[in-house]
Amino acid sequence: MDILLVASAFNSLSQRVFAELSDQGHRVDVVLASQGAEAVRAAVREARPQLIIAPMLKTALPDDVWREHTCLIVHPGPPGDRGPSALDWAIAEEASHWGATVLQAEAAMDAGDVWAAESFPVPPVGKSDLYRGEVSDAAAAAVLLAVQRYADGSFKPQPQSDPAIRVVWRDFFRQERRRIDWENDSTETVLRSLRGADSQPGVLDELLGREVFLHGGAAEDRLRGRPGDLLATRSGAVCRATRDGAVWILELRPRKSSGDPAPFRRPAASVLASLPAPPGATTGAESGYPPRSGDRPVWLPEVTAPLELPSGRNTWTDIRYRQHGDIGFLTFSFPGGAMSTDHCRRLLAAYRYALTRPTSVLVLGGSRDFFSNGIHLNVIEASTDPAGESWTNLNAMDDLVEAVLRTTDRLVVAALGGNAAAGGVMLALAADEVWCRTGAVLNPHYRRMGLYGSEYWTYTLPRRVGSETAQRLTTEALPVSAATAARIGLVDRLVPAPVREFAAEVEHMSAALAAAPDLGRRIAVKAVARQADEARRPLAEYRRAELARMRAIFFDPHAPYHALRSAFVRKLPNGSARPLSTAVEQVAGGVR
DSSP, X not given: OEEEEEESSOOHHHHHHHHHHHHTTOEEEEEEGGGOHHHHHHHXXXXXXXXXXXXXXXXXXXXXXXXHSOEEEEESSOTTEESSOHHHHHHHTTOSEEEEEEEEOOSSTTOSOEEEEEEEEOOSSOHHHHIIIIIHHHHHHHHHHHHHHHHHSOOOOBXXXXXXSOOEEOOOOOHHHHOOOXXXXXXXXXXXXXXXXXXXXXXXXXXXXXXXXXXXXXXESXXXXXXXXXXXXXXXXXXXXXXXXXXXXXXXXXXXXXXXXXXXXXXXXXXXXXXXXXXXXXXXXXXSOOXXXXXXXXXXXXXXXXXXXXXXXXXXXXXXXEEETTEEEEEEXXXXXXXXXXXHHHHHHHHHHHHTSOOSEXXXXXXXXXXXXXXXXXHHHHSSOHHHHHHHHHHHHHHHHHHHHTOOSSEEEEEESSOEETHHHXXXXXXXXXXXXXXXXXXXXXXXXXXXXXXXXHHHHHHHHXXXXXXXXXXXXXXXXXXXXXXXXXXXXXXXXXXXXXXXHHHHHHHHHHHOTTHHHHHHHHHHHHHHHHHHSOHXXXXXXXXXXXXXXXTOTTSHHHHHHHHHHTTOOOSOSSOTTTOGGGSOSSOO
16 A cells, blocks of 8 residues: 655654555655644645554644544554553553554544554563563554554444543643652652653753753662762763662753753763762862763762672663673663763773683673664764764774674674664674564664764675665665565574563574584684685775765764754754655654
């Protein structure tokens, strides 16, 4: 069928629906509802769709559109749930299970007939992680079922007046409900508030006399202090005391009215570093904690965690290594999948440590949510020298990818439990095998951010998919489903597991790989192949050519990259109102 997607943003779910419907042979166009009602009407006139689907919509469809066409809305709640904050309420009320519903658009919000619905368990994870994981799986399955039912022509959608459906209206989840009482709230209560707002909108709070939004949270098992006090930093996060413990806050976002020139999410410690130290704080050389390029407040101690976390520890760290027999697991999880210069350098150090361990298989990733989206655009945008930080960040990313490519004494597996884009995809392609969860969406290109790309993509992408397909992927710049990625050779194995079971399935698959009788031969063949490739064209030559193109972009103040990056980070509108089948310049960024 001809299907038009109407979305407020071409986000992860919109991209997944686009990719999976395209896989089924439908011709799918996309228009951004954020461009206005007239843009939606124009797209409908031009695309002449048989069906309109709204995977993610913050505003109502124009009345004439839904009255004249069948329009299916994806609601992240079970049948009967109504209101704009479905997931927020599910997390706040500690629902054990929730749902995703595809319903027909009508005048009343979320009140249309139900075409399909899927349920899912609600684990104790952040709202954005839940949305990209369990919600995405359920919503995509419900959309595909609804489209099939619509195409068959005989299905009668279920009215919400049906006695079997319990209708509940839930109001907008306001900041008053999220606010943390540091003196009286328990650690679990604080974490639940942070989980319910980790990506958007954050929890409004006050730190050092400034209003900021808190994003992301994790428990701390040892550090303690007076409730509300800031205790320490670690790898960009900040630890704050609660009534009965402490939590790590991963990112902060200064309120726009605060006058901060960078009112967007970035590592919490770097935001604190830009604020005046509290009265009586020890600063400068006498603190014993010298500043590192302004990325952390010098008046708080940097408390590290061991790379191999002992059993029983319950503390936050974004990079961990563990070993099971002949297999090493190097897991990492960075907010939004973005990797700053610091992230890249610390992950490279951890990777080098992993190479000192006696293993024959090394697994990178393997956890839920994002694998990687490449360089950290928010940190770059906040820098006093965005061009220079872009260059430094990219070289740190290249160093990491090169280390993986030059590993010849063991097999390296990239295990993608979630989405990946741009340099994050190329990091995965540096491994010997790429395993991908069936629900993941990949964006193996850089064009939407106005970039040529690096991370040795001109070496790794063509050798996997061929030159012609590599050219198409990087110029069309469209999302790729996991199934298509496997079909074209971008990934080696699909992992058809629910999000919560992905890590265990990767461990099982890794054990089988390590026990394979031809493992030694494969490692030997790999070393010979790397040597032959190096003789044909050294990795240094690929890097030099890619970086020459990227340097010219970074240090050209008129290059589109700078405007696209700023629009993406600051969530500014960008692009035209045309359907998106080919006009991909309409959407900036990856699957974030």
